[in-house]
Amino acid sequence: MPVTSTTRLAVSEAFSRREAAGGRLAEESERIAQACRDMAARFQRGGKLIVFGNGGAGTDASHVAVEFMHPVIVGKRALPAMALGNDAATVTGVGTREGFDEIFAYQVRHWADPADMALGISPDGSCTNVLRGLEAAHELGLFTMGLVGADGGAIARSPAVGHVLIAGSSDPAVVKEIHVTVYHVLWELVHVFFAQSGPVSPSREAVR
Amino acid sequence: MDDEASSGGIHRLYPFLYADRAAQSTHPDLARDEGGTGHGHQGPTAARHVNRSTEAKAAEIVRLREQVAELHADRLAQCAEAMAARFAAGGRLFTFGNGGSSTDAQEVATAYLHPLYGRPLPALSLTSDIALVTALSNDVGFDVVFARQIAALGRPGDIAVGLSTSGGSSNLVQAFEEAWGRGMLTVGLAGYQGGRLAELEELDVLDYLFVVPSSSVHRIQEAQTTIYHVLWEVTQHVLGAVPAGG
Numbered sequence: 001m002p003v004t005s006t007t008r009l010a011v012s013e014a015f016s017r018r019e020a021a022g023g024r025l026a027e028e029s030e031r032i033a034q035a036c037r038d039m040a041a042r043f044q045r046g047g048k049l050i051v052f053g054n055g056g057a058g059t060d061a062s063h064v065a066v067e068f069m070h071p072v073i074v075g076k077r078a079l080p081a082m083a084l085g086n087d088a089a090t091v092t093g094v095g096t097r098e099g100f101d102e103i104f105a106y107q108v109r110h111w112a113d114p115a116d117m118a119l120g121i122s123p124d125g126s127c128t129n130v131l132r133g134l135e136a137a138h139e140l141g142l143f144t145m146g147l148v149g150a151d152g153g154a155i156a157r158s159p160a161v162g163h164v165l166i167a168g169s170s171d172p173a174v175v176k177e178i179h180v181t182v183y184h185v186l187w188e189l190v191h192v193f194f195a196q197s198g199p200v201s202p203s204r205e206a207v208r
Numbered sequence: 209m210d211d212e213a214s215s216g217g218i219h220r221l222y223p224f225l226y227a228d229r230a231a232q233s234t235h236p237d238l239a240r241d242e243g244g245t246g247h248g249h250q251g252p253t254a255a256r257h258v259n260r261s262t263e264a265k266a267a268e269i270v271r272l273r274e275q276v277a278e279l280h281a282d283r284l285a286q287c288a289e290a291m292a293a294r295f296a297a298g299g300r301l302f303t304f305g306n307g308g309s310s311t312d313a314q315e316v317a318t319a320y321l322h323p324l325y326g327r328p329l330p331a332l333s334l335t336s337d338i339a340l341v342t343a344l345s346n347d348v349g350f351d352v353v354f355a356r357q358i359a360a361l362g363r364p365g366d367i368a369v370g371l372s373t374s375g376g377s378s379n380l381v382q383a384f385e386e387a388w389g390r391g392m393l394t395v396g397l398a399g400y401q402g403g404r405l406a407e408l409e410e411l412d413v414l415d416y417l418f419v420v421p422s423s424s425v426h427r428i429q430e431a432q433t434t435i436y437h438v439l440w441e442v443t444q445h446v447l448g449a450v451p452a453g454g
Contacts, residue, residue, distance in 0.1 A: 003285040010445045011285045014438040015277035022270040029262035033255065055322065056315045063311040070307065072425045172324055173437040176315075180433050181269050184426035185262050192258070 018177065021169035025178055028165055032185055035145055035163040039186075040193030042143055045115045048080035050142075052104040052133050053121030056176055058085035060121050060147075060183065067187045076191055082111070084133070104133030114141035120161075121179060122146065123172040125153025135160040147182060149175030269430050272422055276431050280418050284435070287395060287416040288442035294367050294393050295447065301331035302362065302392075304354040304383055305371035308429055310335040312371045312436065319440045326449025332361070334383075354383035364391030369436070372396070373428045375403025375419070388413040397435060399428030 039049070049068055051061040061083040068081035084107045085091060094106045108118060118137030120130040125148035134144045138160035145163040146155040149172065156164045167178035295301075301320055303313040313333045320331035334357045335341065344353045358368060368387035370380040375398030384394050384405070395416045396405045402419040409417040420431040 003282065003289055007285040007289055007442060007446055008282065010442045011281045011288070011438060012277070014441050015273060015281070015434070018273060018434060019270060022273065023266065025266040026263040029259040029266075032262055033258045055318055059311040059315040059318070062314070063308050066307055066311070072308075173319075173441070177430065177433045177437065180430045181265065181426075184430065185265055188426075189258065189262070 017171065018174055021167065021171075021174050021178060022181075024168040025181060027168075028182070031163070031165060032182065033189060035165070036186060036189035037193050038143055038163075039117055039190050040197055042115055042117050043079050043190065043194055044197055047113070047115035047117055047143075048082065049117045049119060050082055050084065050108060050112060050137070051119045051121070052084040052107075053130060054085075054127050056172070057121040057123060057127075057130075057179075058083075060176065060179055061085055061119075063180070064119065064121075064183050064187075067183065068190075071187075071191075079190070079194070084108070101128045101132055104129050105136035108133050108136040108140070108142075112137060112140050112142055116140075117143040117145070119145045119147060120155060122148050122153065122155055123167075123175045123179075124148070124150045125155040125166075127155070131155050131158060131160075134158065138162070147179050149178070265427075268424075269427055272420065272427055272431050273434050276418075276420060276435060279421065280435070283416060283418070284438060285442065287418075288439055289446050290393055290415065291367055291395070291439070291443045292446035294365055295327075295329050295443070297365055299365040299367055299393070300363075301329065301367045301369060302334055302358060302387075303331065303369045303371070304334040304380065306377055306379065308425075309371040309373065309432075312429070312432060313369075315433075316369055316371075316436050316440070319437070320443075323440070323444065323449075325451050326444035327447055329443075334358070351378040351382055354379050355386040358383050358386040358390070358392075362387055362390045362392055366390075367393045367395065369395045370397070370405075371432060371436075372403070372405065373399045373425045373432075375400060375405040377404075380405065381408065384408055384413055395439075397432045399423070399425070399432075 051064045053061045062085065065081040065083040068079045070078065084104050090107065091103050094103045098106055118134055120134045122130045125146065131154055134146060134155065138144050144161050146161045147165050148155050149167040150170045152164060152166045155161055156166060165182055167175040169175050303316045305313040313335050317331040317333035320329040322328060334354045340357065341353050344356050368384060370383055372380050381404050384396065387394050394414045396414045397418050398405045399420045400423055402417060405414060405417055408414040418435050420428045422428050
């Protein structure tokens with residue numbers, strides 16, 4: 001099928017718009033490593049990772065949870081993680097009674113232990129319910145991290161958010177693409193620090 | 209399987225960490241590092257290496273996207289026009305995938321149904337109805353979870369988009385065969401060499417297959433995210449939508 005030249009041009013433009021933003025990720029490497037060291041320590045203490053976001057970012061939250069729970073690399077141990085967007089009954093239930101701004105905070109308050117980690121994903125950094133979730137987590141003593149884009153929004157400015165990673169683009173689709181790389185690197189480095197921080201007793205290893 | 213796929217993978221990927229550890233011969237608790245500014249028992253050299261490995265991965269995905277653009281730009285343009293034609297004629301989109309790819313399938317569906325800008329288009333992820341997925345898996349088998357839904361919901365003129373990193377998932381193969389049999393447009397995303405989906409393309413069961421030439425599951429998924437975003441964007445472009453502020 002012959003394709004019109006404007007369509008072909010649109011494809012090229014779409015790809016070229018992604019180059020600069022993707023390269024900027026390298027500048028975040030130190031911040032990413034710091035966060036991963038803290039997270040590995042939390043996992044060592046028995047903490048679990050709680051992830052949440054809206055819309056497309058909600059699917060990222062699910063992706064992060066499955067990444068940790070079911071590692072793609074053979075031999076990597078499963079680390080506890082859960083995504084708060086998956087339970088439609090609770091999400092719509094809390095949304096109806098307490099309000100949509102509370103859907104993540106509510107679940108954090110009823111599921112989190114102080115050793116846990118909360119990761120909120122928001123392409124523009126201004127999702128109120130994600131911020132509320134991170135604030136609730138901070139109040140309980142959790143590690144808190146915001147994965148955001150654009151100028152980082154209210155989430156990047158919040159004192160309740162201990163770690164902020166900003167994808168350097170204002171296009172939410174490009175932000176998401178960078179986020180996917182960030183959480184893949186995050187998972188990998190958490191395992192690096194986790195393995196390194198041993199020693200894990202053989203008996204504990206054997207029961208897994 | 210890529211070479212990360214072994215239990216010794218971390219040692220091979222990050223040998224500097226273990227060299228450092230051996231040199232220091234102590235194992236302070238990493239937990240004390242939290243909130244501090246130090247690098248724990250990991251020396252500054254190792255820290256630099258960790259940072260550099262992140263930088264290398266960032267560079268790797270940028271290169272891979274360029275490669276994907278070179279390989280697939282023409283076919284992506286064709287595919288977007290074919291999808292736009294189907295939508296314009298009343299077609300609907302069904303998406304599916306397993307594991308991480310199921311979250312991509314959900315993202316694709318919501319990107320079309322509830323778009324950033326442009327025309328909302330009917331799209332459904334076949335991974336979202338857990339009652340159906342568990343019922344079909346329990347009563348019939350996991351291989352049919354998507355095919356059965358396509359059989360019940362699919363019409364000629366609809367579109368099937370399936371995502372896989374390996375290209376080897378049986379339930380995707382069956383879903384594409386069902387969709388093809390019903391006259392749907394079939395679009396596959398895969399990695400490695402395309403696996404069984406590459407065979408389906410040769411048999412014309414798949415109208416379009418976009419293979420990400422990588423053996424890293426992570427980089428494949430990242431490049432696939434770009435592919436489906438570009439497909440969405442260009443489909444909207446063909447349908448006459450203009451980005452907000454653009």
